Amino acid sequence: MTRTASLNAYVAAGAITAGDVAAATMLVELARTHGAGDPEQLAWVAMCLALRTPRDGHTCVDLDRIADWAGDIDLAATASLPWPGDAASWRRALATAPALVGSSHERRPFILDGNRLYLARSLDEERGIATLLIQDNAARVSVLLGGPGTGKTTQVARQLIERFSMADRPQIALAAPTGKAAARMTEALKNRCAAAKAPQQVFDAIDAAPAITIHKLLGYGPHRTPRFKFGPDNPLTYDLVVVDEASMLSSSLMYRLLAALSKDTHLLLVGDPDQLASVDAGSVLADIASSAARAGSALHSRTTTLMERHRFGADIGKLADAILAGSPAETLAVLTAGLDAVTWIEPGQDRVAAVAAEVGAHASHLRNLAAGGDAAAVLEAQKRLQVLCAHRDGPTGVSGWNARIEKGLGMLAGDSWYPGRPVMVTRNNRALKLFNGDAGIVIPAAGDRMEAVFGQPGSMLRVPVTRLEDVATMHAITIHKSQGSEYGHAIVVLPEARSRLLTRELLYTGVTRAVDKVTVIGSREVIEAAVGHPIRRASGLASRL
Numbered sequence: 001m002t003r004t005a006s007l008n009a010y011v012a013a014g015a016i017t018a019g020d021v022a023a024a025t026m027l028v029e030l031a032r033t034h035g036a037g038d039p040e041q042l043a044w045v046a047m048c049l050a051l052r053t054p055r056d057g058h059t060c061v062d063l064d065r066i067a068d069w070a071g072d073i074d075l076a077a078t079a080s081l082p083w084p085g086d087a088a089s090w091r092r093a094l095a096t097a098p099a100l101v102g103s104s105h106e107r108r109p110f111i112l113d114g115n116r117l118y119l120a121r122s123l124d125e126e127r128g129i130a131t132l133l134i135q136d137n138a139a140r141v142s143v144l145l146g147g148p149g150t151g152k153t154t155q156v157a158r159q160l161i162e163r164f165s166m167a168d169r170p171q172i173a174l175a176a177p178t179g180k181a182a183a184r185m186t187e188a189l190k191n192r193c194a195a196a197k198a199p200q201q202v203f204d205a206i207d208a209a210p211a212i213t214i215h216k217l218l219g220y221g222p223h224r225t226p227r228f229k230f231g232p233d234n235p236l237t238y239d240l241v242v243v244d245e246a247s248m249l250s251s252s253l254m255y256r257l258l259a260a261l262s263k264d265t266h267l268l269l270v271g272d273p274d275q276l277a278s279v280d281a282g283s284v285l286a287d288i289a290s291s292a293a294r295a296g297s298a299l300h301s302r303t304t305t306l307m308e309r310h311r312f313g314a315d316i317g318k319l320a321d322a323i324l325a326g327s328p329a330e331t332l333a334v335l336t337a338g339l340d341a342v343t344w345i346e347p348g349q350d351r352v353a354a355v356a357a358e359v360g361a362h363a364s365h366l367r368n369l370a371a372g373g374d375a376a377a378v379l380e381a382q383k384r385l386q387v388l389c390a391h392r393d394g395p396t397g398v399s400g401w402n403a404r405i406e407k408g409l410g411m412l413a414g415d416s417w418y419p420g421r422p423v424m425v426t427r428n429n430r431a432l433k434l435f436n437g438d439a440g441i442v443i444p445a446a447g448d449r450m451e452a453v454f455g456q457p458g459s460m461l462r463v464p465v466t467r468l469e470d471v472a473t474m475h476a477i478t479i480h481k482s483q484g485s486e487y488g489h490a491i492v493v494l495p496e497a498r499s500r501l502l503t504r505e506l507l508y509t510g511v512t513r514a515v516d517k518v519t520v521i522g523s524r525e526v527i528e529a530a531v532g533h534p535i536r537r538a539s540g541l542a543s544r545l
Helices: 003-012 018-032 041-056 063-069 087-094 120-138 152-166 179-195 200-208 251-260 284-292 314-324 328-335 350-371 375-382 398-408 504-511 524-531
Strands: 101-103 110-113 116-119 141-146 172-176 240-243 266-271 303-306 342-345 385-389 422-425 439-444 450-456 459-464 471-473 476-478 487-493 514-521
Touching: 003 018, 003 041, 018 041, 041 087, 041 116, 063 087, 087 110, 110 120, 116 120, 120 141, 120 251, 141 152, 141 284, 152 179, 152 200, 152 240, 152 266, 152 303, 172 179, 179 200, 266 284, 284 303, 314 328, 314 342, 314 504, 314 514, 328 342, 328 524, 342 350, 350 375, 350 385, 350 398, 350 439, 350 514, 375 439, 375 450, 375 459, 385 398, 398 476, 487 504, 504 514, 504 524
Parallel strands: 101 110, 141 266, 141 303, 172 240, 240 266, 342 514, 385 476, 385 487, 487 514
Antiparallel strands: 110 116, 422 439, 422 471, 439 450, 450 459
16 A cells, blocks of 8 residues: 555544645655655654644644544554554654654654654643743742632632732733633623722723733734734733633643743633633643642642532532533433423423423513613523524534524524524624624614624623624524523533534533523433543643643
8 A cells, every 4th residue: 555545544534634644745755855764654644643633622642542543443453554552653653754753852843752742833832831830839820710600700809909909009911812701801800899899999900901812912913023012022011910711721822921921920810620621722721720739739839729609509510510520320310300400301302392492482582672672681681591502503503593493583594683683793803892702682773773782781882783794693502602601591402413522521511601590402322422521632731730
């Protein structure tokens, strides 16, 4: 079998992609111009795996868990398509590409650090994160961990109040990975400060510097060279930088943030390590939490973990705990216990139609409220019920549920703007001060016009629908899009069959969006698969910390 044919076989099995083969081929050809020989087949495969790691959320290929990358390859039939299960075999193969694969102290496109294979940049970032976090025994870092509703924002408010009582107007920056999270951070923090009777100077500081995205904090410009205004040579000079929803931080963004802080800046990272990780490569907060749990870690004494939940009651808490414990049996036991706040419905049952009718009634209620023009009332009502889907497409996905509800409302395909249509922004629009994930509702305006109202009662933004371009209907949304939000009744819809995207963290995130009631629609098999499938992102950060 020729090299091309053998690699195509790995592509067909889903272990690597044609694009990665093309990129590896370019690197091998470049090395050949400098006299390098042809790497062994397994070396080609390993380099292709390393090239695809960022797209899969990993920072490296863990050769000790190499079976995880095998795709549909039959690991028992290694003669036709070799896939050794031991790291030593892969290391020996990579040794045949010395011009491309170096050790941890060399400069090569790929770096083999122990039994982890990195792209050189990914290793540099991971090392940089570890070094910057724990320098000076992590004296300038604090980590606040906790699940939904455990009081993280209340703790941040208390720390701000304490800071302002000790210093004359300290310079603070509030940031989050996304625009939606930043806006929510500002609103929630002001509410908690009000509840704590914070002095006026705290509110003045938040008003003067409301939360922004980390990209904006770092002065990102896609057409600028360098793309980030702030960095090691031009550091941020705040006294305190608070980053909320830190579980969404990718390795690359975390590295740039840490590298941009001055030596006198204190960093407070806030988040839930059990929620969904960054869309991009890395699981930084989970790695930090793992390291901080060890008594000998520099981050151990710098980390506070809040345990008591205030968002939802004991019933939903039992389900969340069973999911986090990774116990399918315990999860199903909670689902079948007849708890007031927890309902389980298997697909195909008549009860699914009853849930759809409840969602339809909620949509009709929104339409009626919106027709009356009471924007505050309809925004508040919108949060009482939300369908959360694991997938975008298909009958159990966002598109299927949205179509089902709009059909029940009597909407036709061309009826894009109707009173009570809940919408979500899908791309940042700084001109309108709208960000990806912002939720709003369509209401009538003067002169037979329609406008969308975003925000919270008392802090609303009205935008003519003619100015909106990147929005989607959100009678149903993905669980990913719901992260950080809360709803009175969360209806979590799982796919009909097992899915690579369906993980323990996804199910946990969906369930914990609920305040009063959660309904899970999914088969026993799919629920068991989700609970038993945690996100396993290959990374060396926890061990470096």
